[in-house]
Amino acid sequence: MDNSLAIETRLLTKIYGSGNTEVVAMRDVSLTVRRGEVVALLGPSGSGKSTVLTAVGLINPPTAGQIFINGNLVVDGPRTLVNPTAFRLAHIGFIFQKSNLIPFLSARENVQVAIELAGGRSGTALRRALELLDYLGVADRADNLPAALSGGQQQRVAVARALANRPSIILADEPTAALDRSRGRQVMELFAKVAHEQNAGVIVVTHDERTLEVFDTTIEMEDGVIRPDTRHARHGLSTETSQFKV
Amino acid sequence: MNLAVKDIRHNLGRFALTALGIGMLLMIVMGMGGIYRGITEDATLLVDKTGADLWVVQRGTRGPFAEVSRLPPNVVDRVAAVDGVTQARKFVYHTVQREHRGKRLRMAVLGLDWPTDRGEWLPLTAGRPLAQNHYEMIADRTLGLDVGDRITLGKDIFTVVGLTDGMIDSGGNGLAFFTAPDAQTVQFDLPGEAVRLERAARRGRADRIDLSRTQPPLVERAEGESANIPALAPPAISAVLVRVQPGVDPLVVASTISGWADVSVYTREDQRQLLLAGPVEKAKLQIGLFRVLLTIISAIVMALILYTMTLDKLQSIALLKLIGAPNRVILAMILQQALVLGALGFGIAYLIGQRIFPRFPRRVILTDGDLIELAAIVLGISVFSSLLGMWKAARVSPNEALSG
Numbered sequence: 001m002d003n004s005l006a007i008e009t010r011l012l013t014k015i016y017g018s019g020n021t022e023v024v025a026m027r028d029v030s031l032t033v034r035r036g037e038v039v040a041l042l043g044p045s046g047s048g049k050s051t052v053l054t055a056v057g058l059i060n061p062p063t064a065g066q067i068f069i070n071g072n073l074v075v076d077g078p079r080t081l082v083n084p085t086a087f088r089l090a091h092i093g094f095i096f097q098k099s100n101l102i103p104f105l106s107a108r109e110n111v112q113v114a115i116e117l118a119g120g121r122s123g124t125a126l127r128r129a130l131e132l133l134d135y136l137g138v139a140d141r142a143d144n145l146p147a148a149l150s151g152g153q154q155q156r157v158a159v160a161r162a163l164a165n166r167p168s169i170i171l172a173d174e175p176t177a178a179l180d181r182s183r184g185r186q187v188m189e190l191f192a193k194v195a196h197e198q199n200a201g202v203i204v205v206t207h208d209e210r211t212l213e214v215f216d217t218t219i220e221m222e223d224g225v226i227r228p229d230t231r232h233a234r235h236g237l238s239t240e241t242s243q244f245k246v
Numbered sequence: 247m248n249l250a251v252k253d254i255r256h257n258l259g260r261f262a263l264t265a266l267g268i269g270m271l272l273m274i275v276m277g278m279g280g281i282y283r284g285i286t287e288d289a290t291l292l293v294d295k296t297g298a299d300l301w302v303v304q305r306g307t308r309g310p311f312a313e314v315s316r317l318p319p320n321v322v323d324r325v326a327a328v329d330g331v332t333q334a335r336k337f338v339y340h341t342v343q344r345e346h347r348g349k350r351l352r353m354a355v356l357g358l359d360w361p362t363d364r365g366e367w368l369p370l371t372a373g374r375p376l377a378q379n380h381y382e383m384i385a386d387r388t389l390g391l392d393v394g395d396r397i398t399l400g401k402d403i404f405t406v407v408g409l410t411d412g413m414i415d416s417g418g419n420g421l422a423f424f425t426a427p428d429a430q431t432v433q434f435d436l437p438g439e440a441v442r443l444e445r446a447a448r449r450g451r452a453d454r455i456d457l458s459r460t461q462p463p464l465v466e467r468a469e470g471e472s473a474n475i476p477a478l479a480p481p482a483i484s485a486v487l488v489r490v491q492p493g494v495d496p497l498v499v500a501s502t503i504s505g506w507a508d509v510s511v512y513t514r515e516d517q518r519q520l521l522l523a524g525p526v527e528k529a530k531l532q533i534g535l536f537r538v539l540l541t542i543i544s545a546i547v548m549a550l551i552l553y554t555m556t557l558d559k560l561q562s563i564a565l566l567k568l569i570g571a572p573n574r575v576i577l578a579m580i581l582q583q584a585l586v587l588g589a590l591g592f593g594i595a596y597l598i599g600q601r602i603f604p605r606f607p608r609r610v611i612l613t614d615g616d617l618i619e620l621a622a623i624v625l626g627i628s629v630f631s632s633l634l635g636m637w638k639a640a641r642v643s644p645n646e647a648l649s650g
Contacts, residue, residue, distance in 0.1 A: 059568065059644050088644075089570025096647065102562045104256030109247060114569050116247050125247075145256070161569065 005071060006169045006201025007033040007056055012065035014051050014224075025051040026224040029065070033201040033217075035168065038192050040212060041205045043221035049205040050173055052221070056203065057092055057171050058084035070168050089118045093162025093200070097174035100158045101146035107133060107157045108142040114164040132160035136190070152183040159190060163198060170195070172204040181210060188214040249566075249575070250582035253559065264551055265587055269594025271544045273602070276595050276620055278537040280603060280610035282530060287611055289416040289526040290518045292356075297367065298335075298487035299496040301512045302503055308510075310339045310484035311416060312520045317483050321509060322359070325486050328502055330494040335359035337485040338429040341419060346397055353389050353422040354415040357429025357483070365408065365423050373408030379425055384408035386420035400435030404428070416526050418608040430481040445469045541623060548591075549631035552584050556635035563639050564646035573640055580635045588628030592621055 009032075014025040026048035033039050041049045054060035056067060058080055067075035069091060074082050094100075101110045108129045115125035133139045136156040138149075146154055155175055162170050172191065176184030188204070188211040195202040195216075204215070212218055220227045254261050292311075293301075301310075302317070302325055309315020319336060326334040338357025343350065358365050358376065365375040365384050373393040376382045383404045385391040395406045404424070413421040424432065448468040490499050500511040512520065522530075556563070563576050596617070603610035 054645060057568075085567070085570055085572050088568065094568055094647075100565065100647070102565055104253045104562070105247075105249075109252065113247055113249070113566075113571075117566075117569065117571050117575065122247070 003034045003036055005032055006035045006037070006069065007031070007203065008068040008071075009052070009056065010066040010068075012052065012055055012062045012067070014048075014055065014060070015063045024224050026055075026062070026221075029221075029224075029226055031219060031226065033169070033203055035199045035201050036196050037216045038195045038202040038204065038214070040215040040218040041203055041221060042207070042209070042212075042218055043227075044207075046223075047221040048224040049221050051224070053171050053173055053203060053205050056169070057094065058082070058087055089114075090165060091168050093164070093167040093170040095155070095158045095162050095170065095172040095175045097177035101149075101154055101161075103146055106143050106145055107138060107149065107153075107160075110146070110157055111161045111164050114161050118165045120165075128164065129160070132163055133157065136160050152186065155183075155187050156190065159187075159194060163194060163200075166198070168200055170200050170202045172202065174205055174207065176206065176208050176211065184208055185211050185214070192216075248582070249579040250586065253562075253579065254583060254586065261587075264555075265590035266594060268544070268548060268551070268587060268591035269598065271540070271547060272591045272595035272620075272624060273599045275537060275540045275544060275623075276599050276612065276617075277603060277606070277610055278533055278540060279616050279620060280599070280612050281606070281608060282533045282537060283611040283613060283616055284609035285416075285526050285529055285533065286522065288414050288418060288609055289521045291413065292415065292421070293514060293517045293521065295367065295369075295413070296337075296487055297489065298337075299490045299514060300488035300500050300503070301337075301514075301517050302334075302486040302488060302509050303484075303512065305508050305510050308512075308520050310337065311517075315484050317486060317509065319481075319483050322483070322486050324506075325488055325503060328499060330490050330499045330502075331488055332491045333362065333487075333489040335363050335487040336426040336483045337487050338426045338433065339484045340429070340433050341415070341417070342399070342432060344397075344399065346391075349390075351389065351397070352419050353385070354417070354419045355429050355432055356421055356423050357426035358423055359487075360425035360427070368408070368410050368413065368423065370408045371411045373406070375408060376423070376425060377407065380428055381405060382407045382424075383428075384410060384423040386410045386413040386422070388414060388420035389422065399432045402428070402431065412609065414609070416521055426483065430483070434481050541627070545627040545631055548584070548587065548627055549634045552580065552587070552632050552635040553638060555583065556580055556638050560638075560642055561647065563642045564644055567642065568644035568647040576639050576642075577636045580639055581629070581632050584628040584632035584635070585625070588624045592624045 010030050012029040013027050016023045016025060029048070029052055031039075041052060043049050051060065055062045055075070058074065061075060061078050061080050064077050066073060066077075074080065074087065101107075102113070105113060108126070111129035111132055112125045115128055116122065120128070130139060130142060133142050136159055138153050138156045138160070141149055141153055146157070149157065170191070175191070176187050191202055191204060192214050194200065302321060303309040303315040304317055307313050307315045322334050322336050325331060336357060336359040339354065341352070341354050343352040345351065360376065360379050364377070368375070368384060370384070371387070373384070376384065381402060381404050383397070383406055385406050385408075387409055391397065391406045391409070393406055393409060396403050397406070410421070415421060446469070449465065452465045452468045488499065490496050496513055500513060503509060503511045566576060599612065603612070
C-alpha cells in the first residue's frame with residue numbers, strides 16, 4: 001500500500017481582522033497525513049479545527065504557511081497556486097455533519113453529479129454511483145431523495161459522493177454529530193475502511209471521543225494551535241511530531 | 247444531468263403555481279398588445295373594407311370619422327362626372343344609442359348608396375345583402391341581433407336581413423348598415439311635436455318679413471313639409487366614396503376634386519392616418535404605456551421569484567461549489583430555470599388568452615408578429631430577471647456549505 005504523504009501543512013496561520021479586532025484562528029499548524037491514514041482532529045469549539053479543514057480543502061486560504069497535497073505545493077501563504085474548484089473536484093472529498101446532500105437529487109444522483117462535474121460520462125457516472133452505493137450498503141435506497149433517508153444512510157451516501165472521483169484526501173467535519181452513538185461508530189468505522197481500502201488520507205474533525213479507537217492518529221487543538229505532544233499513533237502508522245510555537 | 251430540471255421536478259407544485267402566476271401576468275401583457283392591435287385594426291377596418299380610393303368630405307374638416315362632415319348629396323353627382331372616376335357613392339355615418347328589448351343598443355349607423363351599393367362587399371356570415379330601399383338593415387354580431395329581428399328606430403321598424411362578423415367602428419361599436427336614405431331618416435328623425443313646432447316657427451319667421459304681404463302662397467308653403475320647400479337643402483351626407491378607374495392615379499383625381507372650394511379630399515392612406523392620429527391615438531398611447539409598465543412589472547416579479555428560488559437553494563449551491571461545480575454550472579441552472587419559467591408562462595398566457603380574449607367586449611387581435619415580439623420580450627425578461635439570482639449565486643462561497 002502506498003503510504004506517501006497525502007497532506008502536509010507547514011506553519012499554517014490564519015488571522016481575521018487587524019489591530020484591536022485581530023483574531024488568530026490558527027497559528028503555525030503543521031501536520032501530515034499519509035495515504036491510508038485516518039486522522040482525528042480533536043478540540044473544543046473555536047479551537048481552529050474547521051479552519052485547518054477549510055484551509056486544506058482550498059476553501060479558506062491561510063494568511064501564512066504552506067500546504068502540500070500529494071507532495072505538490074498548492075497553497076503558499078494567501079496564494080492558492082491551483083484552480084481550487086477543479087482541484088477539489090479531482091483530489092478532495094468532503095463530508096459534513098448534516099444537510100450535506102443536495103435535496104433535489106436522489107441518493108444516486110448526489111453521487112453521480114460529482115462524477116459528471118469531473119467530466120465523467122452519464123453512463124459511466126451512473127455505473128460508478130451504483131457501485132459506490134452498493135459498496136456502502138445503501139444501493140437499495142439509490143432512487144430515494146435525501147429527505148427519505150435516515151441520518152446514517154445520508155452519511156453513507158455522502159461518503160459515496162466523497163469517494164466518487166477517487167480522491168487522494170477526504171475531509172470530514174463532525175460527520176457523526178447528527179447520529180446516535182451506534183450509528184456514529186458505524187460511520188467512523190466506515191471512514192477507516194474507506195481510507196484503508198481506497199488508500200486515501202482522511203482528516204476527521206470531531207468532538208466525539210467515544211469513537212477515537214477507530215482512528216490511526218489523533219491530534220488535539222486548542223486556541224488555534226496544536227497542543228504539544230498530542231499526536232498519537234494508534235495503529236502502527238508512522239507519525240511525525242507536530243510543530244508548536246506560541 | 248440537468249440540475250435545473252431536477253430542481254424543478256423536486257419543487258414541481260410550487261414551480262407550476264409560479265409559472266401559472268407568471269403566465270397570468272404575461273396574459274395581461276399579451277392581452278394589452280392584442281387590444282392595442284385591435285384598436286388599430288378596428289379604427290381602419292371600415293376604411294379598408296369599403297375599398298374607396300378617395301374620401302370626399304366637407305371642406306376644412308377631417309371627417310367623417312375624426313370629426314363631423316356634412317356634404318350636400320349632389321356632390322355625389324359632381325364627383326361622378328370627374329374624369330377618371332368609375333364610381334361615387336354616398337356615405338352616411340353616425341352613432342345612435344337606443345333601447346331594444348330592455349337593453350342598451352349602441353351602434354354605428356352606416357348608410358349604403360342604394361341601389362349602387364347593397365352591401366355585397368360586406369363579410370356576411372348569415373342572411374343576405376339589402377334587397378329593398380327601405381326598412382332593411384344588416385347588423386354586426388356584436389350588436390346581439392339575429393336575422394329576422396325587428397328593431398324600431400325613430401318612427402320606422404327595420405328588419406335585420408343579414409349579419410356580419412367583426413365589423414365595428416373605431417369606438418368598438420358594432421356597425422349597422424342601412425340604405426343612405428334610411429340612415430339619414432334615423433339621423434334626422436324628429437318627434438311629431440318638434441316638426442309641428444318648427445313649421446309654426448317658420449310661419450312666424452315668414453310673417454316678420456314682408457314676404458307675407460308680397461307672396462302670401464309662399465308663407466303658406468312655409469308651414470308645409472321641409473321636402474317641399476326648395477330653399478331648404480335635403481339632408482346632408484357625411485362623405486362621398488370614390489373609386490377611380492383602373493390605371494388612373496388617385497392623386498390626379500384628388501387634385502382635380504381638391505380644386506373645388508366646398509370639399510376636401512383624402513386618399514385611403516390619408517384617411518387611415520387621420521383615424522390613427524385622431525380618435526384612437528390617445529387610447530393607443532394609453533394602452534401602449536400600460537403595456538410597457540406591465541412588461542416592466544413582469545420583469546421585476548420574475549426577477550424577485552427567481553431571486554427567491556435562488557435564495558432557497560443557497561445551501562445546495564454552496565455544496566455544489568464545494569464538491570467542485572464551476573460557477574458556469576450554477577449560473578446555467580438558474581438561467582435555464584428562468585427560461586423554462588418564461589417559456590411556460592408564455593405558453594400558459596397563450597392558452598388561457600385564446601379562451602378568454604374572445605369574451606372581451608373589444609377585439610383582441612393576436613398576430614404572429616406580435617406573438618413573436620412578445621416571445622422575444624419574455625426571453626429578454628427571463629435573461630434579465632435571472633441576473634439578480636445569478637449575481638447572488640456567484641457570490642455564494644463554498645464555505646457556506648460547512649455552516650449548514
